[in-house]
Amino acid sequence: TQVIKHFLLAFATLGVPKKIRTDNGSAYTSHKFEEFLSEWGIEHIKTIPGNSTGQSIVERTHQT
Template identity: 65%
Template sequence: THTIKHFLLAFSTLGVPKEIKTDNGPAYASRKLKDFFNQWGVRHKRGIPSNPTGQAIIERTHQT
């Protein structure tokens, strides 16, 4: 998937993190992505739905 390709590029550039926090978008909820993170030993934390305060850093990063 595009999401996994993006993470592979990020890992090759920045290294493999211990944890990644994302929003609850459909791209981050797939079984393939869960398996991918498990393979790499990355803990995936998703934000609380409908809680922009809990998502503040992520939402700020996505701001255009």
Template identity: 55%
Template sequence: ADVERHLVQAFATLGVPKQLKTDNGPAYVSARLWQFLQSWGVEHTMGIPHSPTGQAIVERTRKT
């Protein structure tokens, strides 16, 4: 899937993180992504749904 392809590119450039925090979008809640991250040894956490504070931190980090 697209998410896995982008993450592999990010891992190649930045290294493999210990943890990845995402929002609760459809691309991030799939069992396939959980398995992918587990195979890389990455802990996946998700923000609280509809939480403006948690989402603001993610958006600020991505500078969007």
């Protein structure tokens, strides 16, 4: 998927994180994505729906 390709590029540039935090968008909740993170040993933290405060820095960075 495009999301996995993006993460692989980010890993090559920035290194592999121990944890990532995402919203509950379908791209981040798919079985394929969860399997990908598991293979890399990355803990996946999902934000609470409707709680934009926890995601505000990321949202601001991405201008969403």
